[in-house]
Amino acid sequence: MKFLLIKAMAEAHPYSQFAMALQGALRELGHLAVISDQSAHVSAGAATTEHLVRELQADAYDAVLSFSSFFGSIEMQDGRSFFDAIGVKFVGWQLDHPIYAPQSLTRSLQNRFAVYSNRHHLRYAEAVKLPGRGVILLPGGDLPSDEPREHSARDWGVFIAATYRAEPVRTWEQAADSPGKRLMAGVVDRLLADREASLLDAFNETSAKLRLGARLGVDPDFDAQMRDFLCQPLTYVRNWDRIQIVRALVEAGLPVTICGGGWRQVFGHRDNLAYLEPVDFRDLPRLYGNARVVINLNAGNGGSERAVHAALAGAAVVSDFSRELDGLMGGGEGVAFFNRAKPETAVRVAAGLLEGDRGEILARRGFERVAANGLWRHRAEQLAEFVA
Helix, strand or coil: CEEEEEECCCCCCHHHHHHHHHHHHHHHCCCEEEEEECHHHEECCEECCHHHHHHHHHCCCCEEEEECCCCCCCECCCCCEHHHHHCCEEEEEECCCHHHCHHHHCCCCCCEEEEECCHHHHHHHHHCCCCCEEEECCCCECCCCCCCCCHHHCCEEEEEECCCCCCCCCHHHHCCCCHHHHHHHHHHHHHHHCCCCCHHHHHHHHHHHCCCCCCCCCCHHHHHHHHHHHHHHHHHHHHHHHHHHHHHHHHCCCCEEEECCCCHHHHCCCCCEEEECCCCHHHHHHHHCCEEEEEECCHHHCCCHHHHHHHHCCCEEEEECCHHHHHHHCECCCEEEECCCCCHHHHHHHHHHCCCCHHHHHHHHHHHHHHHHCEHHHHHHHHHHHHC
16 A cells, blocks of 8 residues: 655654654555655644645555644645545554544544544543544553563552643533533543543533533534533643642652653652653653653553553553553553542552562563564554555
């Protein structure tokens, strides 16, 4: 097959790194895979399309792939999808919930091939009746060029790569009482209590409980209107989770190293806590290779690339629950899960892996399982089969 892979972001951005890794994997399988660098034509999430249109008109491809579905909403003057009109399959690979990428929700694209990293994201797309086909694939990784460092020789006990984004504020609490306010509060409470944080279920069940008569998937116009509304509770919950889990680990006295800005103003100086300056996404595997335990955050909403890359770097991965990660790495075997609704469980799980050789055993099995089924080569095989 002949693939055009769109690189819409700067070189160091994860989406660009994934596109280049996937290109190499597709080529190894005998496919023709070309990178189209459109990063110069994307600014603040908006893209100019004429350069990509000319490129696709000049050559024939079987499929165009774009992480986060950038450029997926290009339309002809008659309202048809540009990709449908020229007979090219468009593959949008969503690494986050589709509500954060409105271009992934365009309804004019009929010949859509959508990749999701979480079953609840696919369920949302099916509920709002997006045309096309969908599949669940976690992002891949590459085997390290060097042998991973001995577990016992690693300098850091618990490692976290995350940026502090300020304490989330329940802005809706300042509003006058209304059905919308009660709906927002109920969705947040439902998400906080749900181990897997399904936005679709949180909205529909809260609406039913409040007898509002609203349900996603009934009216496309209503679904579109709800997109911005739904972003607020989901963003609140994922920021709340991040802070509460990191805080629990630090305040429990575990040896924690944090790579990412903002945390020093939260915790100040602590004997059990070390700060690292933010690094390029490309440099994170090197840091994972110096940690015995790596915390993966937001798996319940699709965040899994840290788990995959940390496992390949030989670290023991501790994560909130994800059925997809469980399927790849094996809960209790190659990854240790905590309950994101109960931050104290993250402390208990991480502390246990620092004792004896438990972390080393889990890390070894996690590496084996990801190496067997979680590389970009495996994703390229699955992608080609999905799109064929």
